[in-house]
Amino acid sequence: MSLAASLRAIVGDTHVLDRPAELLVYESDGLPGYQRTPSVAVFPGTADEALAVVRTLARAGVPFVPRGAGTGLSGGALADGAVLLGLNRLKRIIAIDPVRRVARVEPGVVNVTLTKAATPFGLHYAPDPSSQTACTIGGNLAENAGGPHCLKYGVTLNHVVAAKVALPDGTVVELDSDDGGYDLLGAFVGSEGCFGVALELTVKLTPNPERIVTLLADFTSIDDAAQTVSAIIAAGILPAALEMMDQATVGAVEASIYAAGYPTDAAAVLLVEVDGATVGLDDDVQGVDGICRAHGARDVRIATEPAARARLWQGRKKAFGAMGRLAPHLVVQDAVVPRTKLPALLARIAAIGDENQVRVCNVFHAGDGNLHPNIPYNANDRDEAARVHVAMRQIMQACIDAGGTITGEHGVGLDKLPYMDALFTPDTLDGMCRLRDVFDPLRRANPGKVVPVRYCRERRPATATTDGGRRTDDR
Amino acid sequence: MTLRPDSVAELAAFISDAASARRALRLVGRGTWLDADEAVRDAEPLALTAFDGVIEYEPGDLTITVGAATTLAELDAVTAAHHQWCPLAPWGGDTGSVGATISTATSGPFSHALGLPRDLVLGLECVDGTGKVLRPGGRVVKNVAGFDLVRLMTGAWGTLGAITRVSLRLRARPAADETWHLPLDATRADEVQQELRRSMTPPIACELVREDQLSGAIADGLLVRLAGNAAVVAAGRADLQRRADARAADGALWTTLREHAPSRVPRRPRSPAVQALNREVKHAFDPAGVLNPGILQ
Numbered sequence: 001m002s003l004a005a006s007l008r009a010i011v012g013d014t015h016v017l018d019r020p021a022e023l024l025v026y027e028s029d030g031l032p033g034y035q036r037t038p039s040v041a042v043f044p045g046t047a048d049e050a051l052a053v054v055r056t057l058a059r060a061g062v063p064f065v066p067r068g069a070g071t072g073l074s075g076g077a078l079a080d081g082a083v084l085l086g087l088n089r090l091k092r093i094i095a096i097d098p099v100r101r102v103a104r105v106e107p108g109v110v111n112v113t114l115t116k117a118a119t120p121f122g123l124h125y126a127p128d129p130s131s132q133t134a135c136t137i138g139g140n141l142a143e144n145a146g147g148p149h150c151l152k153y154g155v156t157l158n159h160v161v162a163a164k165v166a167l168p169d170g171t172v173v174e175l176d177s178d179d180g181g182y183d184l185l186g187a188f189v190g191s192e193g194c195f196g197v198a199l200e201l202t203v204k205l206t207p208n209p210e211r212i213v214t215l216l217a218d219f220t221s222i223d224d225a226a227q228t229v230s231a232i233i234a235a236g237i238l239p240a241a242l243e244m245m246d247q248a249t250v251g252a253v254e255a256s257i258y259a260a261g262y263p264t265d266a267a268a269v270l271l272v273e274v275d276g277a278t279v280g281l282d283d284d285v286q287g288v289d290g291i292c293r294a295h296g297a298r299d300v301r302i303a304t305e306p307a308a309r310a311r312l313w314q315g316r317k318k319a320f321g322a323m324g325r326l327a328p329h330l331v332v333q334d335a336v337v338p339r340t341k342l343p344a345l346l347a348r349i350a351a352i353g354d355e356n357q358v359r360v361c362n363v364f365h366a367g368d369g370n371l372h373p374n375i376p377y378n379a380n381d382r383d384e385a386a387r388v389h390v391a392m393r394q395i396m397q398a399c400i401d402a403g404g405t406i407t408g409e410h411g412v413g414l415d416k417l418p419y420m421d422a423l424f425t426p427d428t429l430d431g432m433c434r435l436r437d438v439f440d441p442l443r444r445a446n447p448g449k450v451v452p453v454r455y456c457r458e459r460r461p462a463t464a465t466t467d468g469g470r471r472t473d474d475r
Numbered sequence: 476m477t478l479r480p481d482s483v484a485e486l487a488a489f490i491s492d493a494a495s496a497r498r499a500l501r502l503v504g505r506g507t508w509l510d511a512d513e514a515v516r517d518a519e520p521l522a523l524t525a526f527d528g529v530i531e532y533e534p535g536d537l538t539i540t541v542g543a544a545t546t547l548a549e550l551d552a553v554t555a556a557h558h559q560w561c562p563l564a565p566w567g568g569d570t571g572s573v574g575a576t577i578s579t580a581t582s583g584p585f586s587h588a589l590g591l592p593r594d595l596v597l598g599l600e601c602v603d604g605t606g607k608v609l610r611p612g613g614r615v616v617k618n619v620a621g622f623d624l625v626r627l628m629t630g631a632w633g634t635l636g637a638i639t640r641v642s643l644r645l646r647a648r649p650a651a652d653e654t655w656h657l658p659l660d661a662t663r664a665d666e667v668q669q670e671l672r673r674s675m676t677p678p679i680a681c682e683l684v685r686e687d688q689l690s691g692a693i694a695d696g697l698l699v700r701l702a703g704n705a706a707v708v709a710a711g712r713a714d715l716q717r718r719a720d721a722r723a724a725d726g727a728l729w730t731t732l733r734e735h736a737p738s739r740v741p742r743r744p745r746s747p748a749v750q751a752l753n754r755e756v757k758h759a760f761d762p763a764g765v766l767n768p769g770i771l772q
C-alpha cells in the first residue's frame with residue numbers, strides 16, 4: 001500500500017491530498033516569499049487518528065511537518081517534500097474548569113474561539129497574537145506566541161500547564177509543569193514542530209479585567225515616544241499593552257479601510273492599555289497620561305467605551321494588512337532589543353532605510369522592546385528586492401549588536417536560520433541540536449528548521465530504534 | 476580537596492577532565508544546600524564561588540545579569556538601590572546563590588503572583604557535562620530564538636550543566652507595600668487564601684503560617700502582602716479587615732518565613748515514558764554521568 005493509501009485508511013479519502021493542484025494551498029504560510037511543496041497533506045479528525053498517522057509515518061521513516069492554521073511568519077510550517085500533518089480539524093474544547101481556571105483543548109482550536117468559550121465564566125485565554133482570529137492554540141504552543149497583552153500577562157510559555165505529545169517515533173508522553181524531573185514542557189514550548197506533535201493542551205484561563213482604559217498618545221518625535229516607553233515602565237506602572245506605530249505605519253493604516261483616526265502628521269503614536277480592577281486604575285491612567293505629556297506628547301486621547309477602544313485598536317491589529325496595500329510584497333520582521341536601546345535603534349533603522357532607499361514601517365510591542373520593522377516592496381523588482389535584503393540583514397545585526405535577539409515571537413523557522421550563528425556560538429547551537437535529538441533522534445519532525453543543519457553533529461542516539469517501539473506510552 | 480575554577484574556561488577544563496576520567500563532581504554554589512551533600516556524598520566538590528557579582532545592570536531595562544554565585548541578598552541590595560527587585564525570593568532565605576535558585580527552580584512566596592523561576596530567567600551561561608560552554612537565551616524579556624536550553628537547565632539540579640551566569644527579569648518596587656497578619660484557624664485560613672488568590676486584586680503573597688513554625692513570632696493564620704499603587708493597597712487592606720481581625724505585620728517576617736521553610740528535594744517524573752526521556756536528556760548533556768550523580772536519576 002502506498003503511503004497516501006495507508007493515510008487514507010486512517011483518516012478517510014477526503015482528508016488526504018496528494019495531487020499537485022490540491023497541495024498548492026499548502027505551499028506557503030503567513031510569510032510571503034517562500035514556497036515549498038509537501039508530498040502529501042493529511043488532516044486527521046481526532047487525536048487517535050493523529051496518533052495513528054504519526055505512527056504510520058514513523059514506520060515508513062518519512063519526515064513530516066505539523067501545521068496549525070499556517071499563519072506563522074517564519075516559514076515554520078512549510079514542508080519541502082515532507083508530509084504535511086494538518087491539525088486544524090482537531091478543534092474540540094474538551095473541558096473548561098472555571099474553578100481551577102484551566103481549559104483542556106485540542107491543538108486545532110483557534111485562539112479566539114477559546115476566549116469566546118471562556119467568556120461566560122468571566123475568563124479568557126491571555127496570549128493574544130494579532131492573528132488570534134485564525135491561529136491555533138497548538139501553533140501558539142509551538143511558536144511560544146506572544147501578543148500585545150503579553151507585556152502584563154506573559155507569553156504562551158507562562159500559560160501552558162500540560163501537553164500530551166506524540167513524539168515523532170509515535171510514543172505518547174504527558175508533559176506536565178507539575179511533574180518532577182527536567183522541565184520538558186518548557187523545552188517543548190517554542191520547539192516549532194521539531195519535537196513532536198501536541199495532541200492535547202491544558203492552558204490557564206485568566207479573569208477578565210473589571211475595567212479597561214485605552215490611551216492614544218501622539219508625538220512629533222519618535223525619540224520622545226521611545227523615551228516615554230521606558231519612563232512608563234520605570235514608574236512602576238505595568239500596562240496591559242504598550243504598542244508603538246511610526247508615521248509610515250500610521251499613514252498606511254489611515255489610507256486603508258482600517259482607518260482608526262490616528263493623527264497622520266505625528267512622528268509616532270503610542271497605544272497604551274491599562275486594565276484590571278476598577279480600584280486604583282484611574283491612578284495608573286493619570287500616571288500614563290502625565291508621563292506622556294511630560295515627554296512631549298501633543299495630545300493624549302483616552303477611551304473607556306468598548307466601541308471607542310476597539311477603534312483605537314483596529315489600526316494596530318490590522319497594521320500588517322494595511323502595509324500589505326502599499327506594495328505587492330511585505331517583509332515582516334521580528335526582533336527584540338533592551339527597552340532602553342529603542343531610541344538609538346529606531347534612529348539606526350531609519351538610517352538603514354535611507355541608505356538602502358527602502359521604506360521601513362515600524363509597528364511593535366514597545367513595552368517589551370519587541371520590534372517589527374516591516375518593509376513593503378516589489379519582489380519582482382530585482383534591484384529593490386536586493387536592497388530590502390541588505391537592509392534586513394543590517395537591521396538584524398544592529399539588534400544583535402544592541403544586546404537583543406533575532407526573534408521575539410515569530411520563531412526561527414526557515415526565515416531566521418541565517419542569523420542563528422550571529423547570535424549563538426557553535427557549541428550552543430550544538431546543545432540545541434542535542435535537545436532536539438532527545439525528542440527526535442532521527443530528525444524527522446520539521447527537518448531543516450530552527451538550527452542550521454551544519455551545526456548539528458552526527459551522533460549515535462542513546463537507545464533509539466526505527467521501529468517506533470522504543471519507549472512505553474503514557475496512556 | 477575542593478576544586479575552585481576562576482574562569483569559565485578553567486571550569487570547562489575541569490569538567491571535561493572529570494568526564495574523561497569518569498570522576499564524579501558535586502557542584503557547590505554557596506554551600507547552603509545540605510540535602511544535596513547527602514545525595515552526592517562521594518563526589519569531588521566543585522566550587523562555583525568565583526562566578527560572583529553583577530555583570531550587567533541597566534535599570535531602565537528592568538533586567539540584570541549576575542554571576543551564578545551572587546547571593547540573593549546581594550541581588551536584593553543592588554536592585555533596591557534603583558527601587559527595583561527580583562521576585563525570585565526562594566524558600567530558604569537570602570544566603571543562597573542565584574545559580575542554585577535557578578538550578579533547583581526553587582520558588583518562593585511571591586512565585587504564585589509574580590512568576591516561578593522559569594518565568595523570571597531570561598538567559599544563562601553554563602558548562603555542560605562534556606565541558607562545552609552553552610549560552611542560550613539572552614537578556615531581553617522576549618526571545619524565541621532556538622530550542623529552549625534555558626528552561627532545560629532551570630530546575631535540572633546541576634545534573635546537566637554548571638551554571639555560571641544568569642539574566643533575570645526585574646520589577647519596579649511597588650509604590651505601596653504592606654504586610655498583614657490574619658489570625659485564623661487552619662481551615663478558615665485555607666479558604667481565605669483561595670479567595671484572596673482569586674480576587675480581582677490578588678495580594679503578591681498570601682501564605683499559611685503556624686505559630687510553631689515561626690518560633691512564636693505570630694499566631695496561626697495567614698501572612699498577606701499587599702502591593703501596588705496606594706488605592707489598590709488601601710482597598711486590599713479594607714478587604715482583609717472585613718475578613719478577619721487583621722493586624723499590620725513586619726515585612727521582615729517574609730524572610731523569617733522563607734528561612735524556616737523545609738528544603739526542597741528533587742522529584743523524579745511520574746511516568747516511565749517521561750523517565751525515559753529524562754534519561755536521554757541526561758545522556759545528551761552529561762554522557763559520562765559526572766555532574767551531581769544520584770540526583771534526579
Ligand SMILES: Cc1cc2nc3c(=O)[nH]c(=O)nc-3n(C[C@H](O)[C@H](O)[C@H](O)COP(=O)(O)OP(=O)(O)OC[C@H]3O[C@@H](n4cnc5c(N)ncnc54)[C@H](O)[C@@H]3O)c2cc1C
Pocket residue numbers: 029030065066067068069070071072073076077087107128129130131134135136137138139140141142143144145146147148192193194196197198199320321409410446
Ligand atoms: C497578521 C498576523 C499577525 C500576527 N501577529 C502575531 C503576534 O502578535 N504574536 C505572535 O506571536 N505571532 C503573530 N503572528 C504569527 C503566527 O500567527 C503565530 O506564530 C501563531 O502562533 C501560529 O499559529 P498557527 O496555528 O498558524 O501555526 P502554523 O503557522 O500552522 O505553524 C507554526 C509552527 O508550529 C508548528 N505546529 C503547529 N501546530 C502544532 C502542533 N499541534 N504540534 C506541534 N507543532 C505544531 C508548525 O510545525 C510550525 O513550525 C501573526 C501572524 C499574522 C499573519
